[in-house]
Amino acid sequence: MVSAFKKALESGKFVVTCEAAPPKGTNLDRMAHDIELLKDKVDGINVTDHQSSVMRFPSLGGALLVKELGGEPILQMTCRDRNRLALQADLLFASYKGIHNVLCLTGDSIMLGDHKEAKSVFDLDSSQLVAVVRTLEEGKDTSGNDLDGGVSFCAGAIVTPEATPLEPQLIKFEKKIEAGAEFIQTQAVFDLDRFKEFMEYARQFQVKILAGIILLTSAPMARFMNKNIAGVFVPQDLIDEMASAPKGQALAKGIEIAGRMIRRIQEEKMCDGVHIMAIGKEDLVPEIMSVAGLI
Amino acid sequence: MIRSITQLKSEEEIDRLLEGLMRVFIVGCGTCVTLTHTGGEPEVTAMNESLSKKGKLITGQTVVPVACDNLTSDMLGEFGPQMDQSDALLIMTCAFGVQTIARQLKKMVVPALDTLFIGKETGPGEFNEVCIQCGTCIIGETGGICPVTSCHKGLVNGPCGGTDNGKCEIDRRKDCVWTMIYNRLLDLGRLDSMRIIQPPRNHLGEPTPGKMILPEA
């Protein structure tokens, strides 16, 4: 079973993925609305897994919703909340239900979220989780027992190309590929010349790379990310450009910048596609794509 | 030297634990808790004064040399009569001391401290946990620095995405241990060992609860 997303990756087309965040609660209206809007425009919709360690409707449930609505889900799975039994069980269930793409993440610290006193698990790490996916595909669980009925996944992971120091990140990136990652989504990139340097190195590996694009919503938001989000670096000229937008026009400016960056990435064939993170403004993804000339 | 690192419980919690217990004997320890100023002579005396003000009858106080030592019951022997009159012993030692005393004396014990970790003094007034006794030691491949203990997530294959300029995502004042391991292996010319894919940890290595009986010689 080759997923539609994997086919898109292999087709050589410029792949676009985006995100859908499950709600806190059971009201899926907004999420369903975003999925309906996006499902025919993108090649895959990532469903986030208790993003920033904030308890929400599960990513598995959100991925099922994407599937039910006719979209292509990419199930995000972190190692923060489940041990290897629970992770394997969820992978069996996902594959059974037709969810065949998984993004393997370590997961943010519990201390960043809204249940700070909870026990975090981290029985596995992201590279080990990729290996677990491949083991299940071979018809075995991680203890070597036979599975009755198998799974199939297109498995991916992430990298932060602007981390300092960079080399430890790259060593881990290579471990993820060695473990069997087929695609890599990057943390948000803004300085495309630096991203090109990263791609010169990354090109040597058999892996598809999707550049992470975050929608800037204002100059203070860009400054906040520089200060608080590890490995995200918005250059001063982009902050100035955001600040120069007339009152009420900052968001439009952000859309323009994101679209412009995507266009350049595609025109210069920097990598295999983009992963757009609109963080709460998923309904603007079509606009960004249209500025980028993708739709 | 291995040190037990403790913190005084909140006043409210100690009050709650001592509710209905009128006559209290206070025990401190001359080792780790003296070093961390949580259960040495001055702290025991301060506790005595504070509880007295609240109307408790303090039957006595003492600071034993090493509360976790099996000789502690002998050290406490001379206070037998005072302890017999007490409703509870308030123990200002780490939990090893509290349990040693609980095992040896037929008395209600109330811990006044929380035991945070077993670590070492790495600088004046600075204590760090360096080993959580995982039972499957990997520091032969990480330059003698332990990621199982010192990485907030216990990651064994390299840094998470939250690492930033050598600091950890949970606290910009805490070093990211994977940057430390990287720098050390780089120095030693052994960066290759960071490329070894570590398998998922074997948690059987760490018996729960820990127990060992040496085979007879």
Ligand code: SF4
């Ligand atoms: S790897 Fe395990 S045994 Fe070795 S130092 Fe770390 S916690 Fe202790």
Ligand code: SF4
């Ligand atoms: S920042 Fe470093 S020490 Fe902190 S959790 Fe991530 S890898 Fe571990």
